[in-house]
Every structure is written in C-alpha cells, then in structure tokens.
Amino acid sequence: MTAQIDDARLTSLLAQGTGDILKGVRTVGLLRGRNLGDAGDDLAQNWIARVLEQHRPEDGFLSEEAADNPKRLSKDRVWIIDPLDGTKEFATGRQDWAVHIALVEDGQPTHAAVALPDLGVVFHSDEARAVSGPFARKITISHNRPPQVADHIAGKLGFETVPLGSAGAKAMHVLLGDYDAYVHAGGQYEWDSAAPVGVARAAGLHCSRLDGTELSYNNRDTYLPDLLICRPEVADDILALAAGYLEAHGRY
Template sequence: MSAPLSDARLTDLIAQGTGEILKGVRGVGLLRGRALGEAGDELAQNWIARVLEQHRPDDGFLSEEAADNPARLKKNRVWIIDPLDGTKEFATGRQDWAVHIALVIDGIPQHAAVGLPDLGVVFSSSDAKHVQGPLANKIVVSRNRPPEVATYVCEKIGSEIVGVGSAGAKAMNVLIGDYDAYVHAGGQYEWDQAAPVGVALASGLHASRLNGDKLVYNNADTYIPDLLICRPELADEILGHASDYFDQHGSFLARKSG
C-alpha cells in the first residue's frame, strides 16, 4: 500500500491533473465557445471532487462549480477550488486562464497551487519565490472590468496599466515580475482568490484587501469586494493611494465580479 500523500503534494497534483484534463478537452477541437467552457468546468470539477473524496473525505469543500454545503463552516480544513478560472479565455483559445487549488486551514490558505496549463507550469506555495530587483512599472487589472481605483493608483505612482484574464494568471505574473501589482475592485468570490493569495503570500508578496485588511477564507458569505497583490515594498504606497481614492469616491461595494 502506498504512503498517503502530503497536503502539499496532493494540492500540486490536483492542479497538475486538472490542467491536463482541461487541455485534453480543448485540444481535440470538437467543442467551441460556450459548450467548450461548460464541458471543461464540469469535467474538471467532477475529477477534483472524486480525488478529494478518496484522499481527504473528512475535509470541507467550496468550489465555483458545485453547490455550497454549509457543513464546511464547521470544519477547520476546507478545500477552496476554481477548476477553471477564466472560462472565457479558455474557451476562446487564450492562454491567460488558470486552475486554482487551495487547502484553507482555519481561514488561511496553507497549501495552494495555481496552474497555468497553456504555459506548462504550476506555481506552488511549497516552493514559490517572487522575483525581486527592478520594478516593471506596470500594474495588472481585470481585462473585462478594469477598476477606476487602479487607474488612479497608476497615475500616482507612474505605472502603466495592463489587462489580463484569469485572477490566477494576473497574480502569478506579479510573482514572476512581469507586473508590480494586481489591483482588483470589481468583486470576487473566495474561489477566485484563495489559491492565488496562498501562493503569493508564500512567495513573499503582499496580499490583502484594498483597505489593508487581512484576507480570511471559508466564510458564510463568500463574496470579497477587492484585492491587492503586490511587491512588498509597494504595499504601503498603493494602499495609501487606494485609501485616498475611496475617500474621494466612496467604497466599491457593488456585488458583481470580473
């Protein structure tokens, strides 16, 4: 009988396997558009659920693609999953989609992996290190709904603003140094954030709400209005400018995601 997998190894293997499933679904070319995205979501979700049922049957579970079970709120170990983050990007042949796998323990992502399957890489909290050195002078935002607060911050710090698809893709591009920060204020859910935040924090990046509050997961209400992931040396400056923006314009509380 084989030895049980560690949490870290299981997290990484789920991200890797999910990516392979999704590439296979798309690679044969039999589905396009919405049908392709729906098939990818469904097949990846089904496989992940079966893996966790076999390897971690007592843990809680929260996924974008599954009905929420309130029993997770009584568990200190909860898997927070987005099998396919960036369905539109996936379905239209873009590369900026991702797989999000996080094991949250007592509200904090302790083990996390973000797969960028088209790039053939899985970023893991067990070995992540963010790029240091010269700044890129670029901030990455939602490709579909770039937030006004990000434009304000960019003007204040003299950075270019760039739109990218998946939240995981945006966060990991901060980790590798293509961008200095990821600023989001269009609303997200826990499955959009838990894995990217877990990897980002493990790598030494800053991650918080735009008001500086700590990010805590496995809540009854899974909606989170905003997010900042950035180089640690920029955190205070960006948070300060974001605070100034919200003082002038009011907080962004609309319940929409993007």
C-alpha cells in the same frame, strides 16, 4: 485522510491533473465557445471532487462549480477550488486561464497551487519565490471589469495598467515580475483568490484587501469585494492611494 499522499503533493497534483484534463478537452477540437467552456468546468469539477472524496473525505469543500455545503463552516480544513478560472479565456484559445487549488485551515491557505496549463507550469506555495529586481512599472487589472481605482493608483505612481484574464494568471505574473501589482475592485468570491493568495503570500508578496484588511477564507458569505497582491516595496504606497481614492469617491 490517506497516508499515501501528503497535502502539499495532493495540492500540486490536483492542479497539474486538472490542467492536463482541460488541455486535453480543448486540444481535440470537437467543442468550441460556450460548449467548450461548460465541458471544461464540468469535467474539471467532477475529477477534483472525486479525488478529494477518495483522499480527503473528512475535509470541507467550496468550489465555484458546486453547490455550497454549509457543513464546511464547521470544518477546520476546507478545500477552496476554482477548477477553471477564466472560462471565457480558455474557451477562446487564450493563455490567461488557470486552475486554483487551496487547502484552507482556520481561515488561511496553508497549501495552495495555481496552474497556468498553457505555459506548462504549476506554482505551489511550498516552493514559490517572487522575482525581485527592477520594477516593471505595471499594474495588472481585470479586462472584464477594470477598476477606476487602479487607474488612479497607476497614474500617481507613474505606472501603466495592463488587463489580463484569470485572477490566478494576474497574481502569478506579479510573482514572475512581469507586473508590480494586481489591483482588483468590483467583486470576486473566495475561490477566485484563495489559491493565488496562498501562493503569492508564500512567495513573499503582499496580499490584502484594498484597505489593508487581512484576507480570510471559509466564511458563510464567500463574496470578496476587492484585492491587492503586490511587491511588498509598493504596498504602503498603493494602500495609501487606494484610501485617498475611497475618501474622495466613496467607492473603489
């Protein structure tokens, strides 16, 4: 591990630098559609891997865009990365895509950063603060796989559901107070939530599975079926409604 740069700064710079690379690839306008998305995934992954190889060669690594190396399971420190979360949104000119960078130690994110490059902001776990104040009375959900349990919860609370793209974008907009909760069911992987959870938890938001189970990272099976990130004031109500829905329907 190099002494020149600490974990907090490295996490933040990785998110910032990856976002800058991706914006540059898109801005020149030479690629579009799937070619643009694939180029963004490849370039971002390559740059992050090279930075970590130079600065943290002994750490483990897990990324959506790289083959899994099981040696990470024996590591106390593992970087869990999604170089471009929301490839479709990125490739079609939308703003709700993100870069996820998380350092996980003993199963929990200790340093995390989520970049929303089109908004020009990087949220970092060392300095994130959730917005308080009046409820937005909104729950953000996936626009690709909207979960029925979210409609149930929103209806009971008198909230509305609003679809967005990237998991990182959804989580950070809860942090900003635009939404009161992010409810997901239908499957994700560790790289989808490690960084958003690291930032959101550090900012004071509730983060768990939909049954209230604590989230854990760097597992052999990287699949995570469901997720709740929300203001702590509504966590108990949402968890209770999710439990009732599961009992009635047998699934989320």
